[in-house]
Amino acid sequence: MTAPTRPTRERRAGELTPRELGRWLWRQLTSMRTALILLLMLALASVPGSIIPQEGVDSVKTSRWQNDHPDLTPIYEKLGLFSVYDSAWFSAIYILLMVSLVGCIIPRTFHYLRAIRAAPPAAPRNLTRLPDHASYETSETVDDVLTRARAALRDRGYRLRPAEDGSDAVSAERGYLREVGNLLFHLSVVVVLVGFAMGGLFGYRGGVILVEGSTFTNNLTQYDDFEPGKLFAAEKMGAFSFTFDKFDVEWQATPSRGVMARAFNADLTYRETPDSPEETYDLRVNHPLSIGDTDVFLIGHGYAPVITITDGNGVTIFSGPVPFLPQDQTFLSFGVVKAPDSETGQIGLEGLFYPTFEFLEGNPVTVYPNDLKPLVSMLVYTGDLGLETSAQSVFALDKTNATQVMQDNGKPLRLDLDLGESATLPDGLGTVSFDGVKPWTRIQLSQTPGKRIALVGVVLALVGLLGSLFIRPRRVWVRARRSGDVTIVEVAALDRSGGGDVVPVLEELVTELQAHQGKENA
Amino acid sequence: MTDAAWETLSDQAVAAAGVVYFLALLAHLVEWASLRETGGEGDGGADLPPVRRQRVAMFGRLGLLLTALACAVHFVSLLGRGLAADPNRVPWGNMYEFTLSGTFVVTLMYLVLYRKFSLAWMAPLILAFVLSTLMVAVIWLHSEVTPLTEALNSYWLVIHVVSAVIATGAFTIGGILSAVYLVKDRRGDATSGPWARVPSQAILDRVSYRIHAFGFPVWTFAVLITGPIWAHEAWSSYWNWDPKEVWAFITWVVYAAYLHARSTAGWKGRNAAIVALVGLATLWFNFVGINFFSTNSQHSYAEGAPAFVVEP
Numbered sequence: 033m034t035a036p037t038r039p040t041r042e043r044r045a046g047e048l049t050p051r052e053l054g055r056w057l058w059r060q061l062t063s064m065r066t067a068l069i070l071l072l073m074l075a076l077a078s079v080p081g082s083i084i085p086q087e088g089v090d091s092v093k094t095s096r097w098q099n100d101h102p103d104l105t106p107i108y109e110k111l112g113l114f115s116v117y118d119s120a121w122f123s124a125i126y127i128l129l130m131v132s133l134v135g136c137i138i139p140r141t142f143h144y145l146r147a148i149r150a151a152p153p154a155a156p157r158n159l160t161r162l163p164d165h166a167s168y169e170t171s172e173t174v175d176d177v178l179t180r181a182r183a184a185l186r187d188r189g190y191r192l193r194p195a196e197d198g199s200d201a202v203s204a205e206r207g208y209l210r211e212v213g214n215l216l217f218h219l220s221v222v223v224v225l226v227g228f229a230m231g232g233l234f235g236y237r238g239g240v241i242l243v244e245g246s247t248f249t250n251n252l253t254q255y256d257d258f259e260p261g262k263l264f265a266a267e268k269m270g271a272f273s274f275t276f277d278k279f280d281v282e283w284q285a286t287p288s289r290g291v292m293a294r295a296f297n298a299d300l301t302y303r304e305t306p307d308s309p310e311e312t313y314d315l316r317v318n319h320p321l322s323i324g325d326t327d328v329f330l331i332g333h334g335y336a337p338v339i340t341i342t343d344g345n346g347v348t349i350f351s352g353p354v355p356f357l358p359q360d361q362t363f364l365s366f367g368v369v370k371a372p373d374s375e376t377g378q379i380g381l382e383g384l385f386y387p388t389f390e391f392l393e394g395n396p397v398t399v400y401p402n403d404l405k406p407l408v409s410m411l412v413y414t415g416d417l418g419l420e421t422s423a424q425s426v427f428a429l430d431k432t433n434a435t436q437v438m439q440d441n442g443k444p445l446r447l448d449l450d451l452g453e454s455a456t457l458p459d460g461l462g463t464v465s466f467d468g469v470k471p472w473t474r475i476q477l478s479q480t481p482g483k484r485i486a487l488v489g490v491v492l493a494l495v496g497l498l499g500s501l502f503i504r505p506r507r508v509w510v511r512a513r514r515s516g517d518v519t520i521v522e523v524a525a526l527d528r529s530g531g532g533d534v535v536p537v538l539e540e541l542v543t544e545l546q547a548h549q550g551k552e553n554a
Numbered sequence: 555m556t557d558a559a560w561e562t563l564s565d566q567a568v569a570a571a572g573v574v575y576f577l578a579l580l581a582h583l584v585e586w587a588s589l590r591e592t593g594g595e596g597d598g599g600a601d602l603p604p605v606r607r608q609r610v611a612m613f614g615r616l617g618l619l620l621t622a623l624a625c626a627v628h629f630v631s632l633l634g635r636g637l638a639a640d641p642n643r644v645p646w647g648n649m650y651e652f653t654l655s656g657t658f659v660v661t662l663m664y665l666v667l668y669r670k671f672s673l674a675w676m677a678p679l680i681l682a683f684v685l686s687t688l689m690v691a692v693i694w695l696h697s698e699v700t701p702l703t704e705a706l707n708s709y710w711l712v713i714h715v716v717s718a719v720i721a722t723g724a725f726t727i728g729g730i731l732s733a734v735y736l737v738k739d740r741r742g743d744a745t746s747g748p749w750a751r752v753p754s755q756a757i758l759d760r761v762s763y764r765i766h767a768f769g770f771p772v773w774t775f776a777v778l779i780t781g782p783i784w785a786h787e788a789w790s791s792y793w794n795w796d797p798k799e800v801w802a803f804i805t806w807v808v809y810a811a812y813l814h815a816r817s818t819a820g821w822k823g824r825n826a827a828i829v830a831l832v833g834l835a836t837l838w839f840n841f842v843g844i845n846f847f848s849t850n851s852q853h854s855y856a857e858g859a860p861a862f863v864v865e866p
């Protein structure tokens with residue numbers, strides 16, 4: 033667009049007053065072309081987040097990536113590439129898009145309100161100039177033709193221009209709802225965004241690993257991980273609790289992928305508040321439990337071998353189930369056991385759990401993912417395991433200052449314990465026994481306020497879209513003229529959606545008008 | 555019939571469908587070859603000698619018939635996949651099956667729209683596409699029938715994937731039309747020979763738009779309604795910015811841009827067609843690229859789908 037050239041004494045040509053500049057910017061921003069370019073930019077801006085691991089999606093993978101790429105990490109961090117979808121530049125694009133959208137719909141709404149009250153426009157002077165037109169001759173009078181054309185068009189749902197004296201043409205229009213659909217669609221996009229933003233700002237997501245038989249009380253300290261939205265208020269958390277009573281899983285043999293787990297089922301007993309009655313629920317994948325505003329999901333499971341460790345004096349210093357993390361579909365699982373400090377030295381175990389094992393050249397391998405013949409295979413550490421320092425992951429052993437326990441032959445000691453077996457550690461450190469296996473489940477809890485708003489928004493958007501895409505607005509004109517002793521009838525139709533094909537419409541209308549003539553003649 | 559028998563039947567049906575598609579393609583190639591040399595004016599070649607014209611019509615009909623037959627056999631192969639699984643399920647549990655379903659939808663949609671949009675001229679393109687995609691599926695993607703992993707085991711999967719497959723089929727046909735539009739943009743119209751049979755740019759643009767306009771709401775339904783509902787039930791969050799979701803969103807945005815482009819001065823026609831092809835590229839990339847190259851997608855269709863394994 034060129035700047036206004038209206039010369040005024042005070043300013044040079046091409047200079048804009050702030051007001052004009054503002055208006056110009058606004059017009060640019062709300063133009064269709066800008067919307068189009070912003071849409072393409074939004075698509076482009078979404079790409080990096082699918083390639084670079086995202087903090088909000090998978091923080092473990094992200095930190096692993098960051099460790100592997102020490103040179104790129106600071107640069108990426110500055111650019112917000114580890115959390116693309118709430119970075120400033122990504123937000124800028126969609127906020128601009130929304131502003132453009134609102135700036136676009138408001139005037140269009142007014143425009144539409146005017147259009148809906150207006151009568152269809154008068155017929156153009158020369159109908160045969162329109163791309164789609166037809167004409168025929170008839171012996172009927174002009175009035176008969178026009179009256180019947182009116183009736184035929186009204187039957188087809190057209191709105192007619194009120195008849196004017198001396199007019200030789202009928203003007204008709206239909207498809208007014210297309211614009212409503214379009215406005216509804218664009219408005220709903222805003223609604224969806226509002227709902228989506230509410231979930232991100234006011235909601236939270238957290239997870240916890242629970243061993244069969246344990247109880248979860250919904251407060252912050254009980255979560256293993258917790259990701260609140262920026263405006264999340266802890267008072268919004270429900271005062272519920274639940275006990276994970278029992279876990280069932282079915283194992284099914286498949287030809288190519290071996291045995292696969294299916295039909296996981298965690299039996300829960302829960303109370304909505306401390307004083308409400310106890311209820312039960314079978315928590316399954318795809319069947320979350322809703323307690324008030326909080327949804328509870330079953331998203332993973334694994335094995336927790338029950339390990340007992342005694343120290344050199346025979347005092348039991350650790351006993352209980354320890355969740356191990358599955359490494360793959362065979363449920364070969366990794367875990368660590370940390371016994372608290374005792375007089376005879378610290379003990380830490382790190383190793384693998386095999387649900388059903390077999391020895392192959394002296395090393396265990398997993399055969400099935402179900403726990404038919406379990407084994408734990410652990411390396412032993414002592415010395416300073418940093419057990420007193422807080423904030424340690426329960427899935428990692430701090431070995432920086434630790435010493436590994438060796439066999440007499442100088443090789444690392446590996447305890448391979450069958451179910452029920454126990455082993456004595458060298459140097460009077462103590463004993464380790466593998467007493468049982470308990471299942472654990474990973475439960476995810478989340479609050480997503482605004483999810484219904486978002487859902488209603490998309491559904492309305494879809495309805496609007498259907499209207500916008502499939503209602504075909506068109507105008508039809510019929511003009512009849514007397515020429516000698518015949519009447520020349522011209523019919524023209526105009527598609528206003530850019531996608532319609534009006535030729536069939538035209539043909540059908542002409543056929544009907546003509547058929548009538550045939551009947552009368554006969 | 556046993557599950558194994560159904561699976562064998564499915565594999566045989568795919569092979570048979572491939573052969574029939576190939577025969578259909580041959581029939582159409584003969585049809586098109588007959589349009590050559592002497593000028594074939596417009597649709598069907600009105601100024602060809604009568605014998606030639608008859609040959610064109612006959613092979614055209616034969617091709618159509620064979621395509622319909624191939625489509626039916628193709629359907630049997632899908633049925634076999636579904637019945638071979640225990641418990642029975644929809645035949646789109648992995649990439650091989652998704653490809654099988656997707657190509658089936660392309661053929662079916664072509665047949666359904668054949669008359670409405672006079673698509674006869676597209677036959678060789680559609681058949682070549684379906685045939686080569688099927689070949690890729692059989693050679694590289696084939697896998698045995700397995701039960702669905704737990705997270706996929708939901709009726710939302712049925713609705714979600716059905717709509718995604720249908721939209722993919724529609725966008726594919728729309729994309730082929732836009733591509734032909736662009737070729738026409740460079741080569742211009744011809745008055746004789748096979749090229750003259752290809753409709754005008756105005757028609758290509760309109761038909762392409764109509765098919766995209768069908769695909770877009772279906773895609774919206776698939777990725778922005780049923781996808782999130784299902785994700786909410788299975789993974790506890792309706793939108794995770796998972797790579798697969800991101801690319802589905804990108805595709806959606808690009809097609810919204812296409813619809814805008816069609817009614818923006820300066821973007822109509824050529825640029826709009828380019829945007830449509832970009833949309834198709836993102837769609838296919840999502841299917842092929844993300845499945846194979848991305849390791850951090852929960853939609854792991856490609857390999858063993860450990861959707862139920864926890865990260866620490």
Ligand code: HEM
Nearest residue numbers: 062063064067129132133136214221500501810813814817
């Ligand atoms: C979030 C961003 C947007 C999305 C997803 C979006 C999506 C769409 C879609 C899918 C259509 C097609 C409907 C049809 O062809 O009738 C459409 C049409 C339209 N959009 Fe948008 N739009 C967005 C933003 C905007 C903005 C910012 C403007 C204003 C500048 C705008 C103006 C229009 C207009 C005027 C039409 C009607 C075109 C026609 O009549 O064919 N849109 N939009």
